[in-house]
Amino acid sequence: MSNGMAIPQGLSPQNELRATFLIYLAGFTYHIGLGATLILVPLYALHLGFDLDELGMIVASQAVLGLFLRLIAGALSDRFGERWVLLISFATMALGAAIIGIASTFWPLILGQTLLGISRATYWTATQSYCSRINPSKAGILLGRMSSSRTSGEMVGALFAGLVAELLGYGVAWSMLTVLGLSGVIGSLALPLLPRKQDQRGFTQVLVPIPSMMKSPSMVMAGFTAFVASAAMAIPVILLVPYLRELGNGETLVGFIRTSGLVGSVGIGIIFGKIVARTGQKNLYVLALFFMGTVMLLFLFSGTALIAMGLLMLAHGTLYGLLGPLYPLTAATYSSQEERGIAMAYVGLYWGIAQIVVPAAFGLLASNIGLKDSFWVASAMFFGFALLMPILFPILTNKWHRDKT
Secondary structure (H helix, E strand, C coil): CCCCCCCCCCCCCHHHHHHHEEEEEEHHHHHHHHHHHHHHHHHHHHHHCHHHHHHHHHHHHHHHHHHHHHHHHHHHHHHHHHHHHHHHHHHHHHHHHHHHHHHHHHHHHHHHHHHHHHHHHHHHHHHHHHHHHCCCHHHHHHHHHHHHHHHHHHHHHHHHHHHHHHHHHHHHHHHHHHHHHHHHHHHHHHCCCCCCCCCCCHHHHHHHHHHHHHHHCCCCHHHHHHHHHHHHHHHHHHHHHHHHHCCCCCCCHHHHHHHHHHHHHHHHHCCCCHHHHHCHHHHHHHHHHHHHHHHHHHHHCCCHHHHHHHHHHHHHHHHHHHHHHHHHHHHCCCCCCCCCCHHHHHHHHHHHHHHHHHHHHHHHHHHCHHHHHHHHHHHHHHHHHHHHHHHHHHHHHHHHHHCCC
């Protein structure tokens, strides 16, 4: 009870349906922008004449502040509600796109990319928390379908960004992304606020669970799974794209092969909830990581056969489509609803660390031992993750189950 009034325990069926539709729409819309910026930022920087080392700094600048903002975004989500954090995410996306669109020198591009990084950090935390709390009994289904809606948007953004820039110019492309971000700001206000069991807490009270969460074995497990999923996303960018280029494929073919992976992610996300219900989280991690290691090996034996590479990329995307929603489901399973924003932000730190460490490590590795041998290392890494899961998962999550009984 709070001030003599009962706190609502759940959404009405109508509001649950509205919340589900709108968060899917938000994910689809945001990822149109994300898919577009992942292509436009490097192309625009090269168009302006920046060297590759400057390009690397521009692309990487989005990750620095984003890594530290995840916990703040989680605290804001738990204190004020996820829709306000999502509003901030779309607003910084619009501002970042507008700044890059009028930039022609190095530091304005860094500023615009930094704002896009802030947008991404707040977006992931808010949407994962919101989606997992709409109906906790259907968290796996909702997170899986959310993954599909996001990937669908990313396909649209990746497909049309280069085309718009080439036909209409970069100014038009960045203006369209600015308008897209502003539309997301308006759409965020339509999201229903989700009820919470506890009374509203102050901002400092929301931050209180962080130290205990960092010591929680189950949350360490969720963080480890986030690192693993992030590594699965980063490996193709740092190894596969250069490998395809090394084989003599042009940008169009490389883009086509990469897009086939997104198709796999969309399809598997729709039935993710049914899959995880049948296998359980631990077994699904083991299967997905074992086959991910296998796919890494098979890339080496596909030669220059584009159809084989496309099918392997489809397999990779399908496996990533399992890991992507699986790690926030693990975080949701082993955290309370009132601390869900902080929980998603905490595991997001592991995701962000992998986004920095894995590309840097494998980039250095590839430059010293070559791309082909680096695939062997990547395969061994995923096989190692698969072997660790049956051991670590029960050990780290059993204490949480004991504490709840």
